[in-house]
Amino acid sequence: MNSVAEAEPRALPVLDGTGRAILFTDARTANSFAPTPVTDAELEGAWELAKWPPTAANVQPLRVLYVRTPGGRERLVRHMNDGNKAKTATAPAVAVLALDSQFHEHIPQVLPFRPELRDVFAADDTMRAETMRFSGALQAGYFLLAVRAQGLAAGPMAGFDRDGLDAEFFPDGRWKSILVVNIGHPGASPWFGRLPRLDHSDVIRWA
Amino acid sequence: MNSVAEAEPRALPVLDGTGRAILFTDARTANSFAPTPVTDAELEGAWELAKWPPTAANVQPLRVLYVRTPGGRERLVRHMNDGNKAKTATAPAVAVLALDSQFHEHIPQVLPFRPELRDVFAADDTMRAETMRFSGALQAGYFLLAVRAQGLAAGPMAGFDRDGLDAEFFPDGRWKSILVVNIGHPGASPWFGRLPRLDHSDVIRWA
Numbered sequence: 001m002n003s004v005a006e007a008e009p010r011a012l013p014v015l016d017g018t019g020r021a022i023l024f025t026d027a028r029t030a031n032s033f034a035p036t037p038v039t040d041a042e043l044e045g046a047w048e049l050a051k052w053p054p055t056a057a058n059v060q061p062l063r064v065l066y067v068r069t070p071g072g073r074e075r076l077v078r079h080m081n082d083g084n085k086a087k088t089a090t091a092p093a094v095a096v097l098a099l100d101s102q103f104h105e106h107i108p109q110v111l112p113f114r115p116e117l118r119d120v121f122a123a124d125d126t127m128r129a130e131t132m133r134f135s136g137a138l139q140a141g142y143f144l145l146a147v148r149a150q151g152l153a154a155g156p157m158a159g160f161d162r163d164g165l166d167a168e169f170f171p172d173g174r175w176k177s178i179l180v181v182n183i184g185h186p187g188a189s190p191w192f193g194r195l196p197r198l199d200h201s202d203v204i205r206w207a
Numbered sequence: 208m209n210s211v212a213e214a215e216p217r218a219l220p221v222l223d224g225t226g227r228a229i230l231f232t233d234a235r236t237a238n239s240f241a242p243t244p245v246t247d248a249e250l251e252g253a254w255e256l257a258k259w260p261p262t263a264a265n266v267q268p269l270r271v272l273y274v275r276t277p278g279g280r281e282r283l284v285r286h287m288n289d290g291n292k293a294k295t296a297t298a299p300a301v302a303v304l305a306l307d308s309q310f311h312e313h314i315p316q317v318l319p320f321r322p323e324l325r326d327v328f329a330a331d332d333t334m335r336a337e338t339m340r341f342s343g344a345l346q347a348g349y350f351l352l353a354v355r356a357q358g359l360a361a362g363p364m365a366g367f368d369r370d371g372l373d374a375e376f377f378p379d380g381r382w383k384s385i386l387v388v389n390i391g392h393p394g395a396s397p398w399f400g401r402l403p404r405l406d407h408s409d410v411i412r413w414a
Contacts, residue, residue, distance in 0.1 A: 011392060012229070014358035019226035022219070024256040024353065040413070047411055049231040051404045053351060056365050058402045065412045072414030110403055134385070137341050141348025144260060146231065151221035158263050169414065178341070185218060195265045196317050197258045204254055205272045206247070207279030207376065 023145050028191045030153030031087060033184035038068070038093040042150050043183070050146035055135035057117060058110045061103035062139035063175050065096040075168055080180065081159035091155065091182035096165065097143060098175040099136045104128060140179055147183055153190065155182035230352050235398045237360030238294060240391035245275070245300040249357050250390070257353035262342035264324060265317045268310035269346035270382050272303040282375055287387065288366035298362065298389035303372065304350060305382040306343040311335060347386055354390055360397065362389035 021027070043066045051060070067076050073089060076096070080088050088094055104121035111117055121128045140156075147154040157180045165177050228234070250273045258267070274283050280296065283303070287295050295301055311328035318324055328335045347363075354361040364387045372384050 012355075012358045012360060013225060015226055015229050015356035018220060019222055019229070020256060020356060022222050022226070023230070024259045024349075024356070027260070029261050044407065044411070047407060049227060051410070052231045053234070053348070054236050054363055060405050060410075063410050063412075065414060067414045069414060075414070106405060106409070110405065112403070133340065134344050137344030138348040138351075141260070141345040142231075142352065144345075145349065145352055148219075149222035149227060149231070151219045153219060156261055196319070198267050198313060198317065200251065200254060202313065203258070203267075203270055204251070205270075205376075207272060207274045207276060207282070 022151075023148050027148045028153070028186075028194070030155050030182070030184070030186045030190040031192060032187035032190045033087075033091050033153070033182065034187045036092065036185040038152060038184055040066070040068070042152065043068075043093055043095070046143065046146045046150050046152070046183075049149055050139065050143040053138075053142045055138060056131050057107075057114075059103050059107065059131060059135050060110060060139065061099050061132045061136045062143065063098045063100050064143070065098065065169055065175075066093060067096065068093040076165070076180075079161045079165040079168060080157070081161075084157050084159050084180075087155060087182050088157075088180065090187075092184040093182075095143070095147075095181040095183060096169065096177050097136075097140050097179040097181060098166075098170065098177045099132050100175055101132070102174055103132055136178065144181065147181065151185075152183050153186045156180070157182070229358075230355050234355045235360070235401070237362050237389070237391070237393045237397040238399060239394035239397045240294075240298050240360070240389065241394045243299065243392040245359060245391055247273070247275070249359065250275075250300055250302070253350065253353045253357050253359070253390075256356055257346065257350040260345075260349045262345060263338050264314075264321075266310055266314065266338060266342055267317060267346065268306050268339045268343045269350065270305045270307050271350070272305065272376055272382075273300060274303065275300040283372070283387075286368045286372040286375060287364070288368075291364050291366050291387075294362060294389055295364075295387065297394075299391040300389075302350070302354075302388040302390060303376065303384050304343075304347050304386040304388060305373075305377065305384045306339050307382055308339070309381055310339055343385065351388065354388070358392075359390050360393045363387070364389070
């Protein structure tokens with residue numbers, strides 16, 4: 001595969017068992033972390049992967065605040081629900097995933113053959129909000145798997161005070177937090193027992 | 208890594224370059240498909256991967272209708288926007304991703320230590336809808352990468368008549384379509400030129 005256009009069809013490779021284990025079948029949401037540091041380069045590397053998979057009209061509305069200084073973590077933990085404070089306080093790094101409510105300002109850059117879509121989004125609050133939420137959540141899914149690709153465990157949490165966190169870190173109101181993700185190497189007894197997944201017969205239909 | 212609890216921390220493996228290329232860095236949204244068939248086993252295998260990454264309270268609201276018979280495809284193509292009809296007509300398989308509006312009925316099964324959450328969701332339409340949309344879109348992201356892990360190209364499209372498609376395939380009103388994904392091996396000239404991604408400086412902040 002090349003990242004440029006190519007003329008002839010060719011078979012794509014299949015992900016091997018180790019890759020499947022890292023991203024899907026063996027990966028788990030960590031609930032404790034080892035003191036092993038996570039470097040800024042590892043965190044940048046996660047985004048360097050997560051940025052590639054598709055979004056609607058290439059809008060890419062997801063944003064990331066990486067918190068890893070003691071001062072930053074203290075400001076963050078304050079806004080986590082009580083049950084999440086200890087985990088977030090001990091994770092070597094934490095990502096606050098947010099949506100850029102003005103994502104459409106970037107459209108002339110990210111969709112150069114259709115720059116006028118910026119104004120279409122600007123004029124339609126409902127479409128703008130729905131596109132932002134859907135593509136942003138798609139990207140959050142990509143991000144969690146990209147963190148795993150870096151050999152790091154991710155612990156996503158929705159239990160925090162969004163208004164409080166946004167006022168703390170995004171006071172201009174442009175970014176809106178959607179998920180907080182603890183990131184690090186798993187610590188002692190990091191996993192709960194795995195919860196059941198729905199049967200294929202509850203999920204899949206055929207036509 | 209085991210899928211059961213383990214007592215001691217250990218380093219997690221990092222995804223290798225081939226795996227990164229398959230899922231993130233070289234993978235592309237295909238716009239044409241080779242006639243090579245896609246088997247039902249490959250499609251089941253994509254879900255077998257996509258089902259594992261996390262959702263809020265393990266709710267797993269995403270559902271999949273796989274369309275691969277001529278009759279099924281004909282019913283589907285009717286509801287695609289004109290610009291998407293030809294692609295969907297020639298893809299060896301197509302996944303309609305949908306949300307189960309009654310996903311909370313499964314909570315006693317998927318969250319056995321907190322079955323009462325079913326009734327909490329049943330009583331709060333706003334929370335139920337937001338959780339469904341967010342976790343369903345996360346799962347759509349996992350699904351697209353799981354299709355790629357199977358050595359298949361995925362072509363997600365939002366351009367279709369949702370009400371028409373839902374009336375056609377989900378007449379009882381429980382499943383609501385969110386995305387149609389063409390699936391297959393890439394055909395001739397399958398890729399457009401790659402669209403720009405935002406700079407890290409537009410996406411990432413540090414604290």
